Amino acid sequence: xxxxxxxxxxxxxxxxxxxxxxxxxxxxxxxxxxxxxxxxxxxxxxxxxxxxxxxxxxxxxxxxxxxxxxxxxxxxxxxxxxxxxxxxxxxxxxxxxxxxxxxxxxxxxxxxxxxxxxxxxxxxxxxxxxxxxxxxxxxxxxxxxxxxxxxxxxxxxxxxxxxxxxxxxxxxxxxxxxxxxxxxxxxxxxxxxxxxxxxxxxxxxxxxxxxxxxxxxxxxxxxxxxx
Ligand code: IPE
Ligand code: IPE
Ligand code: MG
Numbered sequence: 001x002x003x004x005x006x007x008x009x010x011x012x013x014x015x016x017x018x019x020x021x022x023x024x025x026x027x028x029x030x031x032x033x034x035x036x037x038x039x040x041x042x043x044x045x046x047x048x049x050x051x052x053x054x055x056x057x058x059x060x061x062x063x064x065x066x067x068x069x070x071x072x073x074x075x076x077x078x079x080x081x082x083x084x085x086x087x088x089x090x091x092x093x094x095x096x097x098x099x100x101x102x103x104x105x106x107x108x109x110x111x112x113x114x115x116x117x118x119x120x121x122x123x124x125x126x127x128x129x130x131x132x133x134x135x136x137x138x139x140x141x142x143x144x145x146x147x148x149x150x151x152x153x154x155x156x157x158x159x160x161x162x163x164x165x166x167x168x169x170x171x172x173x174x175x176x177x178x179x180x181x182x183x184x185x186x187x188x189x190x191x192x193x194x195x196x197x198x199x200x201x202x203x204x205x206x207x208x209x210x211x212x213x214x215x216x217x218x219x220x221x222x223x224x225x226x227x
Pocket of ligand 2: 011012013014055056057058061185187189
C-alpha cells in the first residue's frame, strides 16, 4: 500500500484546452473538471490522504470573459451541493479558503451551508480555494497582525513563522506535502505561496478532466521517491 502524503494541494488546470481538443466550449471542460474533483476526493480518501486542497477559482480568474466567470460562479456551488449529502455521509470535512464575501449571495449561502454541515466530519478535509490569492492572503494576515500590534495585543518579537502561519487562512491545516499541477504549466499562479515552501511539486501533462485515480497514485509514488 502506498504511503500517502498527509496533504495534497492541486492546481486543477487545463479544462479549457481539454474542451478545445474535443471541439467543445470551455464550459464543457469545466463541467468535466468538476466530475474529476469528485473522483479525486474518493481516490484521495481511499489512499489515506488527510487533506486535499483544490485551487477552484483564483483572484486572477475574475479577468476571464464575463460569461465564463458567471458559469463558474454557478457551477462551483452547484457541484459542491450535488455531492454534499454523499460527502457528509462519507465523513468528509469541507473548508473554504479565499474571500467568498464578494461571490453571488446564493453561492455564498450554499458554500457556507456545505462547510457548516460537514464541520464535524474528520476522515478527510477537503479545502476549496475560491476567490483565493496567496499574496492577498499574506497581505490580509499582515494587516490583521499590524492592528493587533497597534492595539498592544501582540508583541512584534513574538511574531515568528508559526505565529504567522496561524494567522493565514490556512491556519490549522498542515502545509501541503505534495503540490500537483495538471496540464503541464510550470507556474504556481499565486497559490499557497507561503505554505508550499517545502512541498514536493509534481507537474503532469494530463489535463484536469482526464486526471484519474491512477494519476493520483503516480503523483503519490513520485512524492515517495523524493522523500
Ligand atoms: C482550470 O482550467 C480551471 C480554472 C482555472 C477555473 P483552465 O480554465 O485554466 O483551462 P486552460 O488552462 O485554459 O486550458
Ligand atoms: C490557476 O489556473 C487557477 C486555478 C486552478 C483556479 P489558471 O489557468 O487560472 O492559471 P494561469 O492563468 O495559468 O496562471
Ligand atoms: Mg489554465
